[in-house]
Amino acid sequence: MSWIRFLYRRHWDQERARELEAYLETETDENIARGMSPQEARYAAHRKLGNTTRIREEIYRMNSLGWIENFFQDVRFALRMLRKSPGFTAVAVFTLALGIGATTAIFTVVNAVLLRPLPYPHPEQLVIVQEILENFGPTPFAYVSEFAAWRDQSRILSPVAAYTESWFNLTGGGDPERITAGLATSSFFSSLGVHPVIGRLFLPEEDHAGGPLVALLSEPLWRSRYAGDPSVVGRGVTLDGEVYTVVGVLPRNFVVPAPFHHDFAIWVPLIASATGPGNSWREQTMGVVQVIGRLKPGGSLEAARSELNTILRSTRAGGPGGWVKGVILSTWQEQTTEKSRLSLLLFLGAVGFLLLIACANVANLLLARAASRQKEITVRLAVGAGRTRIVRQLLTESTLLALLGGLLGLLLARWGKDLLVAFMSPNLPALGPVVLDYRVLVFSLILAALTGIAFGMAPAFRASRVSLNEVLKEASRSTSESRSGLLLRNLLVMGETALAMMLLVGAGLLFRSFLRVRGIDMGFKSGNVLCMTVDLTASQYATPKAQLDFFQQVMEKIRGLEGVQAVAGSSCPPLGIRTMSATTALRVEGQLVEVPDARTTAVSPDYFRAMGIALTQGRYFTEADGATSASVAIVDESFARRYCPGERCLGGRIGSWVRRKDVLTIVGIVANARDSADAAPHPKVYLPFAQASEPFMTVLVRTAGDSRRWVAAVRAQVASVDKDQPPHDMMTLDELRSQSLTPRRVNMLLVGVFAALGLILACVGIYGVVSYSVSQRAHEIGVRMALGAERADVLSFIVRQGLSVTLGGVVLGLIGARLLTRFLSSLLYGVKATDSPTFAAVAILLVVVAILANFLPARRATKVDPMVALRYE
Numbered sequence: 001m002s003w004i005r006f007l008y009r010r011h012w013d014q015e016r017a018r019e020l021e022a023y024l025e026t027e028t029d030e031n032i033a034r035g036m037s038p039q040e041a042r043y044a045a046h047r048k049l050g051n052t053t054r055i056r057e058e059i060y061r062m063n064s065l066g067w068i069e070n071f072f073q074d075v076r077f078a079l080r081m082l083r084k085s086p087g088f089t090a091v092a093v094f095t096l097a098l099g100i101g102a103t104t105a106i107f108t109v110v111n112a113v114l115l116r117p118l119p120y121p122h123p124e125q126l127v128i129v130q131e132i133l134e135n136f137g138p139t140p141f142a143y144v145s146e147f148a149a150w151r152d153q154s155r156i157l158s159p160v161a162a163y164t165e166s167w168f169n170l171t172g173g174g175d176p177e178r179i180t181a182g183l184a185t186s187s188f189f190s191s192l193g194v195h196p197v198i199g200r201l202f203l204p205e206e207d208h209a210g211g212p213l214v215a216l217l218s219e220p221l222w223r224s225r226y227a228g229d230p231s232v233v234g235r236g237v238t239l240d241g242e243v244y245t246v247v248g249v250l251p252r253n254f255v256v257p258a259p260f261h262h263d264f265a266i267w268v269p270l271i272a273s274a275t276g277p278g279n280s281w282r283e284q285t286m287g288v289v290q291v292i293g294r295l296k297p298g299g300s301l302e303a304a305r306s307e308l309n310t311i312l313r314s315t316r317a318g319g320p321g322g323w324v325k326g327v328i329l330s331t332w333q334e335q336t337t338e339k340s341r342l343s344l345l346l347f348l349g350a351v352g353f354l355l356l357i358a359c360a361n362v363a364n365l366l367l368a369r370a371a372s373r374q375k376e377i378t379v380r381l382a383v384g385a386g387r388t389r390i391v392r393q394l395l396t397e398s399t400l401l402a403l404l405g406g407l408l409g410l411l412l413a414r415w416g417k418d419l420l421v422a423f424m425s426p427n428l429p430a431l432g433p434v435v436l437d438y439r440v441l442v443f444s445l446i447l448a449a450l451t452g453i454a455f456g457m458a459p460a461f462r463a464s465r466v467s468l469n470e471v472l473k474e475a476s477r478s479t480s481e482s483r484s485g486l487l488l489r490n491l492l493v494m495g496e497t498a499l500a501m502m503l504l505v506g507a508g509l510l511f512r513s514f515l516r517v518r519g520i521d522m523g524f525k526s527g528n529v530l531c532m533t534v535d536l537t538a539s540q541y542a543t544p545k546a547q548l549d550f551f552q553q554v555m556e557k558i559r560g561l562e563g564v565q566a567v568a569g570s571s572c573p574p575l576g577i578r579t580m581s582a583t584t585a586l587r588v589e590g591q592l593v594e595v596p597d598a599r600t601t602a603v604s605p606d607y608f609r610a611m612g613i614a615l616t617q618g619r620y621f622t623e624a625d626g627a628t629s630a631s632v633a634i635v636d637e638s639f640a641r642r643y644c645p646g647e648r649c650l651g652g653r654i655g656s657w658v659r660r661k662d663v664l665t666i667v668g669i670v671a672n673a674r675d676s677a678d679a680a681p682h683p684k685v686y687l688p689f690a691q692a693s694e695p696f697m698t699v700l701v702r703t704a705g706d707s708r709r710w711v712a713a714v715r716a717q718v719a720s721v722d723k724d725q726p727p728h729d730m731m732t733l734d735e736l737r738s739q740s741l742t743p744r745r746v747n748m749l750l751v752g753v754f755a756a757l758g759l760i761l762a763c764v765g766i767y768g769v770v771s772y773s774v775s776q777r778a779h780e781i782g783v784r785m786a787l788g789a790e791r792a793d794v795l796s797f798i799v800r801q802g803l804s805v806t807l808g809g810v811v812l813g814l815i816g817a818r819l820l821t822r823f824l825s826s827l828l829y830g831v832k833a834t835d836s837p838t839f840a841a842v843a844i845l846l847v848v849v850a851i852l853a854n855f856l857p858a859r860r861a862t863k864v865d866p867m868v869a870l871r872y873e
Helices: 004-007 011-031 038-049 054-060 066-084 086-115 144-155 186-192 219-226 270-275 283-287 301-315 332-372 376-383 387-427 438-464 469-472 474-480 484-519 544-559 607-611 639-643 707-721 733-742 743-776 780-788 791-827 836-861 866-870
Strands: 128-132 135-138 159-173 175-185 214-218 236-239 242-250 264-267 288-295 324-331 530-534 564-570 584-588 592-597 599-605 613-618 633-637 653-655 663-670 683-690 696-701 727-731
Touching: 004 866, 011 038, 011 264, 038 054, 066 086, 066 387, 086 332, 086 387, 128 301, 128 376, 144 159, 144 288, 144 301, 159 214, 159 270, 159 301, 159 607, 175 186, 186 288, 214 219, 214 236, 214 469, 219 242, 236 264, 236 484, 264 270, 270 544, 270 639, 288 301, 301 324, 324 332, 332 387, 332 438, 332 484, 332 743, 387 438, 387 743, 438 592, 484 743, 484 791, 484 836, 530 733, 544 564, 544 696, 544 707, 564 607, 607 696, 633 639, 639 663, 639 683, 663 683, 696 707, 707 727, 727 733, 743 791
Parallel strands: 175 264, 214 242, 599 683, 633 663
Antiparallel strands: 128 135, 128 288, 128 324, 159 175, 159 236, 159 288, 214 264, 236 242, 530 696, 530 727, 564 599, 564 696, 584 592, 584 653, 613 663, 633 683, 653 663
C-alpha cells in the first residue's frame, strides 16, 4: 500500500484534502447551529482543526515511504544546484571520470586475466603438471614417457592430456607460409569441452603411432586461406611436405591458456606428428610436452601430486626421466597468469593512487563550494532543517557527481580498453578477449558510489557544522576561512602530493631501469642488419649436405644484391627465438673441466664480420672448416675467463655435442655478445655451420641503408632457390632488440602516464587551494599592503605558506615510496628500489612544480588594490 501511495501521491493527497474539507464543512455547520455567523463558524473550524497542509504532510509521512520522497527531493535539488554551476560541475565530473575511467580500464584487464574463470566447463578442475629437474628446478614441461604413464595409471586426474607447439611450412592452395601449429592428444580437446565449427575433433586412434595424419584448422586460417569454405573438411593440407586430412575447424574463441600469446593456426595429433617426418626439431631432440589434467570430483591438488609422484618413481629409471626429481601441480589459470600478476597489480595500485588524487581534488572543490554556500546552509538550518538532512543533501550532490563521473569514466574505459589491451598485449597471457562484463559494470558502479561518499563526507560534515550567529552577521561576509577549514584543505593537498610523489618515484625507478637495459652494450652492431629465419622441410632436405647446400645458395644470391655489405647465418643468433645449451667438457693441459652452462651455436664463416663481433685471439672460421676437416670451435671471452683462468685457451679442446666421440679444437676467441639485454651473458661456443648443420638458419644481411628496403628482394632470392621454403620473422636486429624490451617499456610507460596524470592533478589541487586562499584573504592582504607591506613580501609570504604544505606531502611521499617500491624490485634492472638519485630527482621536480603552482595565484595576490579590498561590502 505504501508503494501505491508513493506512486499515486497526488491522487491520494487530493482524497485526504477532500476528507479534511468535509470535516471543516461539518464543523462549520455545527458552529452556525450554535449561533455563529458563517465567517466566524468557518474560522473556528479551521482553528480547531489546525494547518491542513501540515496535517496532510504528517498523514502522508506516517502512512507512506517518505524517505523515498525525500531522496528524490534531494536528487532534484542536487541536479538544480549542479546545473547552476556548470563550470564547477564540468571540472569535477571530468576529474572523477579520469580517475574512475583509468581504474575501470585497468580493472577490466585484471578481471579478464586474474579473476575471470577460464572459458571451459568447471575450469577450477583444470590443472597443469610441471616437472622438477635436477640442476634446473621447475620446468613447464614433462617427458612424453612420463605423460603416457600418468595418462594410463592416474585415478585422480581424468583425463590427462598433452599438447605442445611446433611450426610447419604450409604449402599448396596459396603462397607458402610458416605457421604456428599445436600438437595435442585427442583427450586435450575433450577435457576442455571444445566443439568444432564444422567437422569433428581428433579420435583416440589418431594420436597413436601409425595413426592417420589429420588436422584441425583454426577459424582465422580457415577464413583467410580457404575463404570459409565448408567443403575444406576432407581435403588435404601440406605441412612440411606431408599431406594431412582436414577433419574440422575450431571456433574463433578457442584459446589455449599460456603465459604468452600463441596463435595456433592448425592442430595435428601429438603422437602422429612425433612419429612422422614432419615433426619439428624440438620434439625430436627433447621429447617434452605440456601436460594438463582434470581433477575428478572430490580430488585435490595434493592427492593428485602424490599420485603422480608415485607413478613417476616407478617409471623414471633410466633415460632422461632419471633427471626428474618430482612434480608440481597448480591450477591452469594460476600458472598461466603468474608472470603477469605482479605487473597488473602494480598498474591497479597506480590507478588507485590516481583515483585518490582525483578524489582529493574534488573534495577540495566541494570544500570551497561549501564555504561559498555557508549563507544558504545557515538559512536552511535557521528555518528548521536538521544537520542530518544537510549532510544527506550534500552527500547526495557528491554522489551524483561521482555517478556522472563514473558514467563518463565507463565510456572512457570502453574506448580506452582496446587501446590499453593492444599496448599491454606483450605482457598479457593468452586468455581470450578482454570485455566489459557484469563484474566490470558492478565494480564501476560501486567504485563511483564509494568515491562520491569518500570525497563528499568531509565537505558535508564541515558545511553542516556552521555557527548560525557568526554566519548570519552581516560582517561575516568578509571573514577569512576558518583555521579548521584551511587545515582540512591543506591536509588534502598534502595527501595528494604524497600520492603523486609515490607514483613519480615508481615511474622514475622503472624509467632508470629501462635506460640501463637499453644502454647495455650487446657486443655486436645491430644497425642496418636484416634477419630472417628459414626452416627447411625435413622430407626434402633430409641430409646435412642438402641443408648446407640450400643455405649456401641463399646466402650467395643475397650477397649479390646491390647495397648488401655482408651476409651470414646462425642457428641461434642473439635476440633470436632459439637458444641452445649443452654440457660440454674442456680439456686443458690434460685436465677435464665441466662446462654446464655454455651456449652452443653454429655460424657461417662471415658471421663475426657481419655482426661486428671483434676477434681478440686466433682466427675466424674459413671455408676450409668443412664437414670433412678437423672439428674446430671459437669461444668468447666469457668462456675463456671462466674455464681457462690463467691458461692459454687457444688449442684447448672441447667435447663435441654434435659428434659425441669427437673433440673440438679452439682456434679463436671473440668478444662477448649477449643473447638478451637484461639477462646475464652465458659463455658461448661457436661451431662452423658446415660441421654442425641444422635444418634451420637465421640469415643476417648487413645493408648500406635501412634494411627494411631489402625485405622484398631478400624474400625473392629465397624463393628463387626453393619457393616452398618460406622465410619468416623478417625484421631488423634493432626491431628485435626493441621487441625484447617491450615488457619493460610497457611497465615504464603505463606507470609513467599514471604518474604524469597524478602530477597534473596534484598541481591543479595546489593551485586551486592557494588561489582560493588568496581570494578568501583578499581583505587581509589589502590590510597588509595598506600598512606598508611590499609586493615582494606578499608574494614570498603566500609562496612560503603554499610550499610548506607541499614539502609536507613530499616528506610523506618519500616515506611511502620507501615502503612501497620494494615491491618493484623484481621489475628493476641495475637500479635499487631505494635508489637515492631517483628519490632526490622526483622530490626536486615536485617542489619546482609546486613553486610554479603557488607562484601564479601569489602573483595575482600582489595586484590586489588595498582600497578595493578594504571597502565595505
